[in-house]
Structure formats: C-alpha cells, structure tokens
Amino acid sequence: MRPPADVPSQLARLARPSRVLVTAGMPYANGPLHLGHLAGAMLPADIYARFWGMVIGRGKVLFVSGNDDHGSTSEVAALQAGLPVREHVDRIHEAHARTLARFNIGLDIFSGTSRPGCLPVHTELCHQFLRRLQAKGMLSVQSSRQWYDPSAGRFLPDRLVRGRCPNPKCGAPDAYSDECDACGHQHDPALLQEPKSALSAATPELRETAHWWLDMLPAAGALLEWIKGKEKRWRKPLYTWAMEYALPSLRFANAHEEAYKALRGSLPPHKMKYAPGKRVALQFNDFPGQEAALAALAAAGLPAEPARDWMRRPVTRDIAWGVPLPGAEPALAGKTLYVWPDSLVAPISFTRECLAARGAGPEEWRDWWCDPRARVSQFIGQDNAFFYVLMQGAMWLGQRENHGGVPGAGEMQFNDVISRFPPPGGGSP
C-alpha cells in the first residue's frame, strides 16, 4: 500500500537531520552573476534551505556561499579589466553580493576565499587538510611538463593558456591547459594544440615543473562504498556517472580479446566494453573482484592493468594568486594550492566565518560537517561533479585515521550533490 500523499502525512514520515548545511556552487570572481548561477544553483539551494528551516527550525540550517577568488580565472579577468587582482576581485564580490540581495537569496553568509574575514581561517583549514593528506601518503611531489611563457617569465597553468582541444571529436579553438569547456575533455597540457599565452604574444614552450599530486587510490574502496549508498538518494544520471568512475576497472589491448573470451566464465562478475586506444575494459563490482581478475589474467599470460588514470591529479600551481602551501617541500617553494581543492575547503571556511560572527568557537563547524546525524547538501554546476564527488570524497576520507568503511562520528561526512546532469561530453573516466 502506498503511504498517504497529503503534506502532513509526508512531513510526519520525513527523517529529520539534526542540522542541514547547504552550499551553492561558488561563483568565480571573474564577471557578473549569470542566470545559470542564480537559477541553476542559488535559487534551488535557497528553496531547500528555507524548506529545512521550516521543518527543523532555521537555527539548525546554515546556507553558505562565497566567491571562488583564487586561481587563473580571476587573474585573467583582472588582466583583461586592466586592474590589480585584489581590486578586481573586490569589485566583483560587491556586485555579486548586491545581485544576491536583490534576488532575496537567503544566505547566512556570502564571503570569498581571499576576503580578510575568511583568508586566515581558510589558509589554516587548507593547511590542515594538506598536512593530513601528506601524513597519509596521499600527496607526492612529481614533475610534469607545463606551458611556460618565456617573455612573461612564468608558467601558464589552466586559463593562462588557450589552444585547440586535442579531443579528435571536438577540436574547439578555446580549450584551456588541461580541460576543454566545449566538450568536457580533460587532457595532458602537452597535448594542447596551437597554444597561445594569455600574458604576451610569445609562443609558449613546455617546461618541467614539480607539483604535489593527490593520490586518491587509498580512498577508492571507501569512496565506492559511499557512492553505492547514494543509489536511492541521488538523481539517477549522477549516480550512474559516479559509479562509472568508482567501480574498479582494468584494461588490456584488444589484440587479447579472444584469449580473454576463453577465460571470461572463470573471472569474477564483470561488464566488458571497448575503451579508447584499441583497448578492452572490464568493470568489476568491487576491488577484490578486480584483483582476482588481474591475477587470473596474469597467470594466463594476458597483460592487463588497473584503470586508475583519474585517481592522480596535480593539486598545486605555479601561480602567486592563491593559498600558499604549508612548509617544507623545497621543490614547491613559491607555489600555491590549485583552485579546486581550495574551493572544496572553502564552504567549511565560510561556515567557520559565519559561526564566529555568531560567537561560536573555532571547532563548532564540526557539528555541521562531521556529525552523521547532520546533512551537507551541495548545489553545484553540472560540470563540477568530478571535484565535488570524487576529489572531495578522497580528500575527506584522507582526513581520518584509517581508510576502511564509510566515515563515523567526528569524521568528515560525505555530502549530497544536487546538480543538473550529465556533464558536457558525458565525462566518463
């Protein structure tokens, strides 16, 4: 029998979290707010926060957002406006705050990662997260080639270089260093075609540079378990997309397809599909299944490798406008935190800033972010799911003592992600 659908009956059945923390995708400080920000993230988040305010009391709901101030996006926008970055970011922030007030978006705080009230707390929290990841062995220094402007004398990460997208199905002329807005493709910067510097007329060249790389593999088992738990809770396209990454896979050259077919029945349950580069991919339900299959294929002389490309990402940049790194890696002197991990920590910094203004202590943000009875719901842009689901999940899991199982009381809890989907280009791993 279906439960009664009238509002009082539905409300009576509704599970009530102890607290609800709502975030809305943080606009870059690079131009006016557009309708996508308002209608796509801010307005649904506002409705959601007001709803929970009516159900559990507005004092138990916090709705936080702010500008994503750092990174090349703000720097390029300031350059184009002919203003110092600080001044440009301040102007944008004031304009955004005015727009949000005019649309009566009921935020408890609209801050910005570089604002004087936020930056000290934000830097402290970013350092806390990084030190913990480093202690867990999830950060390592690695060299890679990045575009360099010999006339400006600096590297050109992210939006500081533009060129033709290397995805053969796209070829858009305005791709960034390692991703393309037009098709959602992520690529090695060295593959960008016809690169042009945003800083000068010089032709950029590839140079070696060292960065911290985040290794998400130690968190992969718990990440999979967590995403599986969201099957009934997340929209189906988001859930399906996330599982494509989280389910362990392996790959081998399609020349081995016949040999694989002879073994197929003896391998743990899996799905087979064709992968780019004339390869075959097998996807398993869990990591023990993947490991058993790798062993069985190796024993049969069939060379296969686990598909883990998405699990390693550089998380620092050769750019001055950002959060400085904590301490003592000589190879990383003068570099800053990549704007994505910076912006994943930012809503916690906004929470702390907002609570401090109400007289709360510096650790009270944990009542919102680390309590399994509370709920964190993040309304994000459609192309940001990789970061809010996978990178954030791995960073949060990297904060705790061990890696197994889903987080318990006192540990960073997993968020719910609410987004339009799928991202451009489908974004499969």
Ligand SMILES: [Zn+2]
């Ligand atoms: Zn493209």
